[in-house]
Amino acid sequence: MNTVDIPRLREIVGEKNIKTDPLDLYAYGADASVYHASPWVIVRPDNTGQVQKLMAYANDAKIPVVPRGGGSGMCGQTVAIQGGILLDMKNMNRILEINMPDVYCRVEPGVVDDDLNAALKPYGVFYPPTPASSRIATIGGEIGNNASGVRSVKYGATRDAVMGMKVVLANGDLVTLGAHTRVEASGYQLHKLIVGSEGTLGVVVEAIIGFVPIPEFRCLGVANFDTLRDAGNAIADIMASGTIPSMLELVDDVAIKAVNKTMNLGLKEVAASLLFEADGKVMEAVEYEVQKMKEICEKNNGADLWYSFDAKEREQIFMGRKKLFPALSQFDTSMASTSLADDMAVPYSKMADMAAKIHEAAEKNGIVMTAYGHCGSGCMHTKIMMDTSKKEQWAGAKRAIAEIYEYVNSIHGTTSAEHGIGISKADAFRTEKMDSLKMMAAVKAALDPNNILNPGKLQQAPEDWVTATDLRYAVNS
């Protein structure tokens, strides 16, 4: 293990931007995943020059560097599995420019998604990829994970919104990628390569991102289903019909129960519910789309059909969805909700089968799993609820996850639709990307020859996800 020259780091960022106390290191050892590993030092740069100097130093000394935004990643992306310098980017949090005529804004990576949207609101526009964690997720972290959210079905993911960026490479060089324009035809589109690279290719220090007008009308509908299959068929039919939902969300019985319990929304506890939304500038057009989705739900045995333009009513339903993930924690007193196998995407026509497979694998292996997600983009979310203090539950989870990914692979799905790979999904990722692993390794070696940028993640992560680091839970028996 190479030791860090703390005085040198102090020189670069100043005394007040560095932490070495074991308590700070321990606190920064976690994110929203099942992992924990303490970094050796936490450094908080304030500007690009400092990031360049830090990287040049780390590259020379061959010390791992883990960039971190809000630390809300769910797969261990910011857990310093090999120790090293944790680069807390939250101080580079300036919104640099809101350029209305050219329809973009320039931001530093530490800008919080909700803050950006609050700043854009007076201009009548919004930044659409917005994950459910938007209150703490930073633009840098969203780029790292290629985050997306409920509205991505219509407006795309982070990769679609990013037009360009400035990146500090492993050796400290600063490069400008992309353009200030919506389209760019030739070349390798390297800024898009950085999106989703989970901090392994460079440190983003500035991003140019597009925004879209806030629609004048939004209409949200709900349909209940007695079987997951009917709901799944409705999703596939909606997507094949040419309707353009601005949101299409599935929640299963486990999820509904959890939301009711924490939020008291009084949702009917059926096998599955679909939330469908359309938005736009013309009320009749929006209603037409929603009406069409409603009809498709009806045709697939949907019941209790309801829709509303009213902001308050929509907000109440939507809050339930937004808080779903944390609400699952309260599903059962003896169980904790863990982020594992959490966000595969599968072809629309396979959504119902996927949900059934998830429930089957869970039952077989003695754990509880829920299926919900941004079905409009084929993304299925799950959570594993289990007694995290028991070894046998972890073994069960491991078996269930292996079965689930085998199935995902067999139906040409993908391991992660939005939360990324990190540590927990690396195994399935390697299987899925078998053909391109060499290419990815070559890119990584070319940009980061000393392998200092977030090492041990993505294809480099340990084989066994359970023992990759200490688990964040107390596993007793």
Add this chain to the structure above:
Amino acid sequence: MQTEKTKFENLEKWEGMLAKCIRCGYCYEHCPMFKYTRWESDAPRAKNILAHGLLTGEVELTPAVAEKSFNCFFCKRCEAACSSGVKITDIMLDLRRDLVKLGYNGPGTTSITDRSCARCLQCVRACPHDAREFIDGEGIVVDPVKCKSCGICVEICPIEAITIPLSFGTDKVELEQRAVEFLHSRESAKVIMYACNWSYHPDIQNSRLPESELEEKEYEILVNLCGGRIDQNLLLTPFLNQAWGVLVGVCPDGECNHDGNEAAKKRVKRMKETLENLDINPDRIHLVQIPAGDKQLCQAEIDTFMEKINQMGPIR
């Protein structure tokens, strides 16, 4: 691990709940300590992580860990944001109980009384949480488990013998400084709003706006944690620095954990009298009561006040 658990016999019962904390970080968005230092280790999620570490023995109990555990203003913004239902402040209180038994007393954000104390015992009577006691031979003793860092005793002490050593930017001297800085920073600056941390002010939380957006900024929201901390100087300073008005945001009647809203009402009323005596329109200082979580109402109150103030114009 067994030994660690016995050491933390109050904290131990929260082991299951600490596993339920999904470590999403939602809780740190509005935490005044995180907003001030911007270190995650000052945020509520880190408190849960440390508590877990203490229980498992992965974190060694050091004076620094203990000190950190005594930092909290009990605004409970974290709990309002957490829908996993993690009882963050209850967990912290039980950890404090254990720490006190192990010989740690904070102070962190709890109040302390220095030796110049005149023993008038006004603070003992004023403390809404029964945290202050006069003990013969020792003077005023503060219970670091009961103290909720509201700052009311700090305001009431006639000889300024009470302090909260770790203020996280909520100390009145710092607040006055920030008010003055804002009022002299741009021509458009007109109003200071002191908001308690319960009223969910609609400010940008953890990012910085472009300079161009701030050029025309007319008001600044300063979080002073509890209305009970407001004193005459805090209210007067903006007026001495060209402010057109001052807005005070507190909780609705009966909803303040420390009855700080009642204290604020009295001080604002007195300030109105002072302004009248100086021939200044008393409406230039205004108190609004905003239920926790009502950002919209808070913004609406600010907008109404700004409209009124703009009609009045500067103080001549």
